Amino acid sequence: MKTFRSIREALDYLSARIAAEADREGTPLSEVERKMLYFSESDWTLPDMAAVSAEFDRDYDENAYERKISGLARQIVADDAKRDKEGAGAWDAAVATLADGDRYLLILLNPSLSGPQSGRPPHDILKLWLTAFAIVFGIFALAVLGNWLIGPRFWDVTGWIFGDRNRFGLIVICAVLIWFVGPKLRDVLSVFLNRN
Secondary structure: OOOOOOOOOOOOHHHHHHHHHHHHHHHOOOOHHHOOOOOOOOOOOOHHHHHHHHHHHOOHHHHHHHHHHHHHHHHHHHHHHOHHHHHHHHHHHHHHHHHHHHHHHHHHHHOOOOOOOOOOOOOOHHHHHHHHHHHHHHHHHHHHHHHHHHHHHHHHHHHHHHHOOOOHHHHHHHHHHHHHHHHHHHHHHHHHHHHH
8 A cells, every 4th residue: 555755745646646646637726726635824834835825715616626636536536446446445545644633635535535425415304304294193193093994082092192090002003112112222222323
């Protein structure tokens, strides 16, 4: 596996890979865009970085640039995962060399650091919300359906199940819910616990 002896060497490698991918995709990096890959407020950077940064702030859209570089990095990581395991190792080693510093490039690479298979699956939060709404509205729909099918006796039965004197019915319902919902509930809770 390739090792990098200095931050400059790691930056040169990463910027060369990103620039090559940009050329391959037909969206080559300008000199300012390429030099911004070396930007740091507190660590080593190019000698003319103050002028480059001023020109970048004046002439470029920062959000568009960040999306462009992040997209190029994701493509590099995805290609390496499929075709070039050695390239993937070199990419990871270069990123690890920069990991302790204050680098703009690390912010740009953040979505691609661990490869395409990492992170939360697409639409995971949406699925979580839809599941919660389905449970809430499902309970409401069962109550309406029970009232429509059985009438006032439905509320007598629910009063018996959830009443103060009949703990057995409540225990049975809780056991059934835990049996069916428990594994999903554990997954949902792990999403929130892993966030912190």
